[in-house]
Amino acid sequence: MSKKLALSRVTLAVLFLLALPLLGQEETPVFVVTPEVSKITFYVKASVALEGTFEKWDSTLTFTSPDVTTGVLDIKIQANSVNTGSGMKDGKLKSKDFFDVEQDPLITFHSDKIVQTGPTTFDIPGTFTIRGVSKPETLTFTVTGTRGSGSGDVKGTMAFDRKDYGMNKGIPFVKIADRVEVTVDLKVKRVSGPALVFKQ
Numbered sequence: 675m676s677k678k679l680a681l682s683r684v685t686l687a688v689l690f691l692l693a694l695p696l697l698g699q700e701e702t703p704v705f706v707v708t709p710e711v712s713k714i715t716f717y718v719k720a721s722v723a724l725e726g727t728f729e730k731w732d733s734t735l736t737f738t739s740p741d742v743t744t745g746v747l748d749i750k751i752q753a754n755s756v757n758t759g760s761g762m763k764d765g766k767l768k769s770k771d772f773f774d775v776e777q778d779p780l781i782t783f784h785s786d787k788i789v790q791t792g793p794t795t796f797d798i799p800g801t802f803t804i805r806g807v808s809k810p811e812t813l814t815f816t817v818t819g820t821r822g823s824g825s826g827d828v829k830g831t832m833a834f835d836r837k838d839y840g841m842n843k844g845i846p847f848v849k850i851a852d853r854v855e856v857t858v859d860l861k862v863k864r865v866s867g868p869a870l871v872f873k874q
Contacts, residue, residue: 749783
């Protein structure tokens with residue numbers, strides 16, 4: 675075998691190896707979340723209405739294959755962006771008695787896996803962190819939209835006990851429950867790659 679032919683084969687082999695990550699990438703669905711039409715809200719049963727939204731946050735939904743169960747959901751919320759419509763309530767929630775935004779500016783959720791529980795329903799267990807305390811929690815999601823269209827609405831709920839995360843105080847003149855309900859409403863769109871594969 676000539677040196678020129680051997681060199682050509684080595685070059686082709688190197689090019690093939692370099693192309694492998696690109697080939698794998700093409701086979702992976704890539705989704706984006708649109709914050710402008712998405713929202714994250716919370717509700718606490720109280721003697722005076724206590725519910726609100728977070729104005730600043732970021733979320734990603736990534737997959738390692740078309741299998742929907744390979745998805746990883748990450749949510750990062752700027753705790754300081756809480757908005758209840760009341761400056762007094764917002765100030766109290768930002769304080770060290772609740773979110774403690776100066777010490778722990780982020781509220782996060784990182785999923786461990788996605789478990790399909792029905793044709794359009796999913797459990798997403800993961801690690802929830804607020805005011806520096808991390809515990810396992812589960813988001814229960816429903817997906818709406820035309821299957822295979824590449825876009826849809828992913829809406830989930832999660833409930834947790836605020837005292838498990840060190841939020842033991844109350845709000846002056848307001849009686850509040852321990853249970854906090856969080857709703858995550860994400861508008862997602864597939865920008866490249868194949869459609870996700872669901873269990874029927």
